[in-house]
Ligand code: HEC
């Protein structure tokens with residue numbers, strides 16, 4: 325953070341310097357100095373100003389997002405909460421936060437000891453370290469209150485109220501209060517494991533710049549209190565399942581697909597296929613990773629998460645994906 329702020333100050337100083345040069349050139353007596361110097365220095369000033377502005381905006385978004393203070397929540401940690409939390413973590417969190425193998429690749433298995441360098445693996449390591457955090461009591465969460473973990477999951481900010489580059493872009497801020505508390509109960513119930521690998525995010529100035537320039541989606545503000553719709557095999561509850569199942573995170577807020585962008589390839593509309601299937605065929609596809617036409621889901625479609633869902637959750641998901649889009 326300090327280095328990024330120093331870089332920003334240096335850039336602002338350079339912008340002022342270039343601006344001053346432009347002014348000098350424009351007032352020069354010789355015409356060629358006026359034109360060439362004025363244009364050159366002027367252009368440089370504009371570029372530096374644009375970079376400083378985006379960098380400054382990114383730094384504000386990353387380090388001063390205006391997070392509200394954490395509440396003094398205390399999670400009871402009942403066996404029911406721990407079981408629910410483990411179920412949710414097994415569908416979502418474990419895919420990234422699971423322990424890593426000797427090469428540092430995710431194994432998608434408990435405990436949630438983290439250490440996967442997702443930034444490097446996904447080709448955006450140039451924006452600084454983005455490594456998955458250790459969520460066992462052997463990691464940094466041991467020093468967090470329940471309210472601070474709640475705020476991290478709901479609002480995507482760390483203990484100091486700074487934006488969590490990756491978490492803030494995921495949909496877990498839409499989990500209900502009860503489910504968020506269940507996750508905290510589960511995280512606290514794990515054995516304390518340490519990992520020798522670097523964890524957490526340390527965005528560099530380029531990262532701040534790209535954030536400020538809007539190259540990443542900005543974190544959406546979340547509500548303070550959220551309750552889940554009544555559980556059942558309804559489209560409404562299915563939409564909620566599609567939230568913790570991450571389907572909406574990839575397939576779009578209404579699970580209608582997402583067009584390709586500069587940052588990511590297109591993701592298809594799952595409704596087109598699912599609406600041609602019976603519920604049995606849908607279950608089969610989601611639990612085997614093979615579509616009815618015999619083609620397997622590629623790595624980019626993490627069906628194994630959904631394969632762990634209960635029948636009721638999958639049925640709700642089916643109801644949601646076959647219902648008209650509201
Ligand atoms: C797609 C990958 C991914 C998934 C899925 C994911 N996380 Fe994370 N998580 C990260 C990364 C990367 C970090 C490191 C900080 C950052 O950049 O957001 C992190 C950090 C955290 C932190 C540390 C916050 C802090 O203050 O440093 C918590 C708590 C957390 N995740 C909870 C969860 C929970 C709970 C789930 C499941 C509901 C989950 N995460 C699912 C990638 C993921």
Ligand code: HEC
Pocket residue numbers: 566569570571572573574575590591592593594595596597598615621622624625626629630641
């Ligand atoms: C990490 C992003 C990601 C997540 C999370 C995700 N999907 Fe996908 N999904 C994809 C991609 C990418 C494809 C396209 C795969 C291909 O190239 O065939 C896909 C394909 C599909 C298809 C097949 C579409 C077709 O026409 O062949 C269905 C159905 C589907 N997903 C449903 C789901 C459901 C349900 C969930 C939540 C449980 C989910 N997906 C979660 C990325 C994702």
